[in-house]
Amino acid sequence: MERRSFVRSAGLAGVLAAGAAPAIVQAQANLRWRLASSFPKSLDTIYGGADVFAKKVSEMSGGKFQISVHAGGELMPPFGVVDGVQNGTVELAHTVPYYYFGKDETFALGAAIPFGMNSRQMTAWMTEGNGLKLMREFYAGFSIINFPCGNTGAQMGGWYRKPIQSMADMKGLKFRVGGFAGKVAERLGVVPQNIPGGEIYQSLEKGTIDAAEWIGPYDDQKLGFNKVAPHYAYPAWWEGGAQIDLFINSKAFAGLSAEYKAIIEAAAAYAHINMQAKYDARNPGALKQLVANGTKLFRFPKDVMEAAFKESQALYSELSNKNPNWKKVYADFAKFRADQNLWFRFAEAGFDDFMQSQKL
Template sequence: TLAAPAIAQENKKITWRLTSSFPKSLDTIYGGGETIAKYVREASDGNFEIQVFAAGEIVPGLQAADAVSSGTVEMCHTVPYYYVGKDPTYAMGAAIPFGLNARQTNAWHYYGGGVDLMNEFYATQGFVGFPAGNTGAQMGGWFRKELKTLDDMKGLKMRIAGIAGQIMSKLGVVPQQIAGGDIYPSLEKGVIDGAEWVGPYDDEKLGFVKVAPYYYYPGWWEGGPTVAVFINKDKFEALPKSYQSLLKTAAQAANCDMLASYDYKNPQAIKRLVKDGAKLRAFSQEIMQASYDAALGVYGDISAKNASFKKIYDNQLAFKRDAYLWAQLPEYTFDTFMMIQQRNGTL
C-alpha cells in the first residue's frame, strides 16, 4: 500500500464570542477576558479569535451564564456566585463568606479537586468552567456612619447580594440589590446606608468616598473570589484538542495575571482614597464573630436542602481547616514581621 503523504494541516480558523459580566470601566476584571483572548490569539497565530464583549453589549452582565448555556455565545467571563439564585452550588466556584483566601482558592481548585467537582456541577448547566481571575480579599464596603456594635447593624440598608446578604439579614441588616451605576446616588440621598463593591482600585472610580467615607475591611464574604470562564459544553468538546488545552492554559495564566494586577493597583489606590478622605475602619470582632456564626447556620440550611452544594462545601471545608493551620506558620509570621517594619517606618 501507498504510505499516506504528510499533508500540511492549517490551524483551524475559529471565531468565538465571549460575553463579559463586567463593564469596560472596571478595566482590571473586564481586562481578564481580554487577556485570555490575547493569549489565545497570539499562541494560535490569530487562528483562534475570541471577540470580547462588555456587559450589556450582547446580554446583561448577570445573564452571561445563561447566554453560554443556550449557545448564544460560546463563552463568558463572570463570577460564578452571581448565579446563586439558580443554585447556591455556583458560589463554591467563586467564594463563600468566610471561605478561602486567593492562594488557598487556587490550591483547592487546581489540586484539591475543586475544578473537577465544579465541572460535575457545571455539566448540569450546559457548560465547562475554569478559574480565570481573582480579586484577592475585598473590602467590606462604604458606610455613611460608623458601625461599632451589632446594634449598629440592625436596620442598616446595605447594598449586598447573594449568600452574604442572607447572612447579613440574620444580623438585622436589610440587604439591597442595586446595580453599580445606581449605588452612588442611593448613598448620596441616604436611600441606603452602605454598599460593598470590590476594593480600592475599582471603588475609587465610583466616588463613594464623597458620600459614605467609612471604608470597612475585610469583606469577609470575599476572601479571594475566583472569576471564571464558562464555555458551552458542546462547543468546547467540538474544539480541536490543541485549542482546548490552549484555552485552559490561557485561563490559568489570566488567573495569575488578574490577581497580580489588583495586587499592584490596590496599594496605590488605597493611598489616594485616604488622601481623599476615606476613613479606614476594621469590622469589630463582635460583628465578625456574629457574622461567622450566622454563616455556619446558613451553610447548614443550604447543605440540608442541596446535596450538590453539600458535597463540594464539605470537600472544601476539610482543606480549609488544614490550610488555615499551615497559613499561621511561615506566611503569616513573615508578613507580620514585614508589616511591623512598615508601621515602624523601617521598611
Template sequence: MKRRQFLQVAGTGAAVSAVAMPAVAQSNPEVKWRLASSFPKSLDTIYGGAEVMAKMVSDLTDGKFQIQVFAAGEIVPALQAADAVSNNTVEMCHTVSYYYVGKDPTFAVAASVPFGLNARQQNAWLFQGGGNELFNEFYKKFNIYGLPCGNTGAQMGGWFRKEIKSVADINGLKMRIGGIAGSVLQKLGLVPQQIGGGDIYPALEKGTIDGAEWVGPYDDEKLGFSKVAPYYYYPGFWEGGPCVHAFVNLEKWNALPKAYQAALTAACTYANTQMAAKYDVQNPAALKRLVGAGTQLRPFPQDVMEASLKASNELYAEISAKNADFKKAIDSMVAFRGDQYLWWQVAELTFDIFQVRNRGK
C-alpha cells in the same frame, strides 16, 4: 558528504518544513466566539482579565481561535452572563459564580463564601485539591464548563453612608452585596441588594442603598464611591480570595479541538495570575489616595465579625440539610481550609505578621 549534496539535502529539509508548518496550522479550524463580561470596560483589571485571556488564546493558536469580548450590557445584562452561555446566546462569559446563587447556592462556593479561603488557598483547592473537577460536575446541570480566570485577592468590606459601631448598626441597612454573603448578613437584619457594578454609584448617591461592596481600592476609586459614602470598612470577610470564572457553553467546549481546549485552559490560568498580580500592584496606591482625600478607613467591629461567622455556619448547615451539591462543595472547602490554616499558622501568618509590624524599618 560533498558540499553540493549537503546543500541539496538541507534545501529539501527547508522545503519540507515550509510545507509542513502551514499544513499543521491548517489542520485546526477558524473559530470565532463571543464572550459576555459581567463587568464594565472602565474596570480595566477585572474586565481586562477577559481581554488578557482572549489575546493569549489568539497568540497560542496563530490567530485561528478568536474570542471577542463584550462589556456588561452590550449583549446581556451583567448578572445574566451565565444564562447567555447556558442557552448558547454566546459561547462564553467572564463572570463570578456567586452571582447565580438564585439558581443554586452551590454556585457561591466555587467563587467565595464568607470565611472561606484566601486567594492562594482558593487556587490551590481549585487547581490541585479537586475543586475544578467537583464544580464542573455540578456545572453540567447548567450546560456550562468552568475555568478559573481571575482572582481579586482579599476584598474590602465596602462603603457606608453611616458609621458601623456594632452589630446593631447592621439591622435595617440596605446594602449591595453579592453572592451568599447577603443571606448571611440578612440573619443580622441587613437587607441585601444584588446590583451590577455599573449601577452601584447612582444607587448609593440617591440613597436607594445605604452601603455597597465591590472589590477593593483600585476599582472602588474608579467607581467613585468615596464621593457618596465616606466610611470604608475592612475586611471583606465574605471574599477572602474570590475566583472569577470563564464559563463556556458545554457543547461548544466539547466540540473544540483538543489543542484549542488546551490553549483556552492555559490562557485562563495566565489571566488568573495576571489579575491577582495587577490588583496587588494597584490597590496600595489607590488606598493611599482615598485616605488622603478624606475616606474614613475602619475595621469591622469585633462583634460584627463574630456574629457574621456564627450566621455563616448556621446558614451552611441549613443549606446542606436540603442541598446535596452544596453540602459536597462546602464540606470539601471546609476540610481543605482546616489543613491550609494549620500550615498558614506555622509559616505564612507568622512571616506576614512580623513583616507588617516592621514595615517601616
C-alpha cells in the same frame, strides 16, 4: 521531521495518507467566539481579565482563534451571562459564580463564601485539591465547563455614610453586597441588594442604598464611591479571595480541537495570575490616595465579625441538610480549608504579622 516541512514536502494527499491532517486542519481553523462579561469596561482589572484572556488566545493561535469581549449590558444583562452561555447565545462568559446562587447555592463555592478561603488557598483547592473536579461535575448540569480566570484577593468591606460601630448599626442597613454573601448579611438584620457594578454609584448617590461594597481601593476609586460615602470598612469577611470564572458552553468546548482546548486552558491560567497581580500592585497606591482625600478607614467590630461567622456556619449546616449538591462540594471545601488554615497560621501568618508591624 518538523510539521510544516512535512506538510510542504508530502503534500496534502501524503498528509491524509499518513493520518496527520485532522489535527493540523483543526489547529489552523479560523474561529470567532463571543464572550459576555458581567463587568463594566471601565474596570481594567476585573473586566480586563477577559481582555487579557482573549488576547492570549489570539496570540497562541496565530490570530486564528478570535474572541470578542462584550461588557456587561452590551449583549445581555450583567447577571444574565450564565443563561447566555447555557442557551448558546454566546460561547463564553467571564463572571463571578456566586452571582447565580439563586439557581443553586453551590455556585457560590466556585467563587467565595463568607469566611471561606483566601486567593492562594482557593487556587490550591481548584488545581491541586478536588475543587475543579467537583465544580465541573456540578456545572455539567448547566451545560457549562469552567476555568479559573482571575481572583481579586481579599476585599475591602464596603463604603458607608456612617461607620459601623456595633451589630446595632447593621440592623435595617440597605447594603449592596455581591451574591451569596447577602444570605448571611440578611441573617444579621441587613437588607441585601444585589446590584451590578456599573449601577452601584447611582444607587448610593440617590440614597436607594445606605452602603455598598465592590472589591477594593483601585476599582472602588475608579467607581467614585468615596465621593458619596466617606467611611471605608475592612475586611470583607464574605470575600477572602473571590475567584472569577470563565464559563464555556460545554458543547462548544467539546467541538474544539485539542490544540484550541489547550490554548484556552493556558490563556485562562495566565489571566488568572495576571488579575491577582494587578490588584496586589495597584491597590496600595489607590488606598493611599483615598485616605489622603478624606476617606476614613474602620475595621469591622468584633461583635459583627463573630455574629457573621456564627450565622455563616449555621447557614452552611442548613444547606448541607437540604441541598445535596452543596453538601457534596462543601464537605471537601471545608476539609481543605481547615488544613490550609492550620498551615497558614504558622509560616504565612507568622511572617506577615512580623513584616506588617515593621516600619519599612
